[in-house]
Amino acid sequence: MATPTSHRVVIDLGCGFRKKPGAIGFDIARIPGVDVICDVMRPLPLRDDSIDEIQASHIVEHVDDLMAFMGEIWRVCKPGALVYLRFPHGSSKYVTWKDPTHKRGVFLATFEYFDPNTFDGRAWGYYHPAKFEITRQQLNFNMNADTWQPKWARRIAGKVFDTLANYNGRAQYFCERFWGNWVGMEEAHIWMRAIKPAEDEPSAEPATA
Structure with missing residues (x-):
């Protein structure tokens, strides 16, 4: 089992060559670039409450059980975190x-089920005990628009x-709900923080990958 040290620990799941x-x-x-060889769709070789930041690029669409993945x-x-x-x-x-x-289509709204501050999170949060607060979201027409x-x-x-x-959160909702299918927004990004009982004050958002 990988044991993080006392400094800030950031992991990149499914990093490939671009860690x-x-x-x-x-x-x-x-x-090259992979430090821990494991199947990131199975339980991670890490202790509970041990990671400060998690990056996962183009992973969630591949997992068999998204609820279990988010729980892990x-x-x-x-x-x-x-x-x-x-x-x-x-x-x-x-x-x-x-x-x-690919196993599924994924939307920004998918993750509202894990956020108790949203309608879906309040209504259907009993699906899984894992809880996150969504702090930022972004939609892009072009895949890999930043690179x-x-x-x-x-x-x-x-x-x-x-x-x-991306004008505001309401605009993102309207895009996903009504007109995004007409043009095909190719990529989405979401930033969240883990909500746990011993939670301290909110931390800064992670840098965009």
């Missing part, structure tokens, strides 16, 4: 289902649709 700088990389593949993330998080998830957005059928290893520059037409479309979708 977040300063993080401990977890992946099933034996490739919550288990290893310290109170107030930061969690950043990045995933293909369910409004784009193309990016969601072209990969035969890849598409051609001019997609770039302009991305600026327009991203601005409309």
